[in-house]
């Protein structure tokens with residue numbers, strides 16, 4: 001076992017020494033704890049999803065219908081969790097996914113989450129809609145691996161400027177989110193009249209951008225309302241189509257990953273457009289109510305493009321066995337969403353580190369106990385579907 005995996009056992013060893021962890025080690029308990037301790041508006045924003053929550057439930061149902069079939073006597077004494085993704089070696093098949101407006105759950109927001117990822121050796125994906133400018137998050141991370149998530153704006157100059165800034169700040173890959181050309185119908189937020197960006201939260205990258213500011217009649221300080229409305233009207237673009245990807249390919253020379261792909265034909269279009277990867281994701285059930293569970297969409301996408309593109313996965317990952325299942329279905333790594341936002345809200349950087357450590361320790365143990373030593377050994381043979 002490598003250094004990283006040894007490190008994951010810290011919580012376990014603390015347990016043997018009678019030291020209580022600050023947060024539950026069963027990460028499925030974080031949501032209930034966050035419901036108790038966070039303010040209702042921010043908690044509802046993070047926990048909420050589209051419509052009646054059908055897709056969020058489908059994400060869990062899809063993972064829960066899969067069962068791991070353990071194999072015995074396979075010498076699992078030495079494990080290596082590392083994977084190759086987008087031309088890099090990751091120490092484990094995990095990254096923190098893009099979650100916007102993190103200052104609603106903790107004042108240290110993206111800086112704390114990014115430092116936690118850096119400390120635990122997993123990449124951090126910074127949201128376009130972060131509460132902290134991308135340059136400040138980069139500075140907090142030193143030379144640790146970071147990727148930039150793009151909300152593909154209506155205004156070309158803003159997009160171009162974001163790409164230049166992200167490159168200069170050391171973000172090595174671009175994650176373009178396709179599933180949010182509009183924000184969905186989200187009853188939890190509507191019922192509480194809680195929409196953080198209407199107060200200017202999540203606009204840090206825009207309000208520090210010369211191309212964005214050039215589109216305002218007055219400085220942000222003089223008319224916050226107008227600035228916010230300008231942001232809401234331009235941050236995403238429901239008019240975009242596949243040929244528009246050429247613009248991003250011409251203006252970004254690193255890997256480009258399309259986030260929010262659910263149909264194998266869209267994955268093929270991504271490959272044909274010269275993209276480098278896809279994230280099979282339904283945005284944690286926050287966009288299309290009634291959509292296919294993300295884990296149910298993964299196998300067909302992996303079959304369609306697994307030999308041409310990096311296939312990543314998110315939406316519903318809560319425990320180490322979920323990570324194993326996603327990899328067995330054909331993903332090379334997973335992104336984490338809400339669980340780390342809860343960790344941040346409950347205990348800042350330490351809370352995010354707790355979430356990463358528990359998830360990876362549980363993944364490492366589940367991998368070993370099911371008879372595997374490396375992620376590459378996982379495949380359809382590792383799983384059984386139950387009706």
Ligand SMILES: Cc1cc2nc3c(=O)[nH]c(=O)nc-3n(C[C@H](O)[C@H](O)[C@H](O)COP(=O)(O)O)c2cc1C
Nearest residue numbers: 046097098099100127177283284314315316337338
């Ligand atoms: C509060 C919140 C904000 C999010 N903001 C973004 C964002 O700015 N950009 C993006 O691509 N995805 C965003 N997502 C989606 C996540 O990247 C990810 O797809 C989703 O949370 C995964 O599902 P999970 O929460 O069930 O793990 C957000 C999710 C949450 C919960």
Ligand SMILES: O=C(O)C(=O)c1ccccc1
Nearest residue numbers: 100101129180197202286
């Ligand atoms: O809430 C979200 O899911 C999301 O993607 C988003 C979009 C705009 C601003 C902040 C978050």
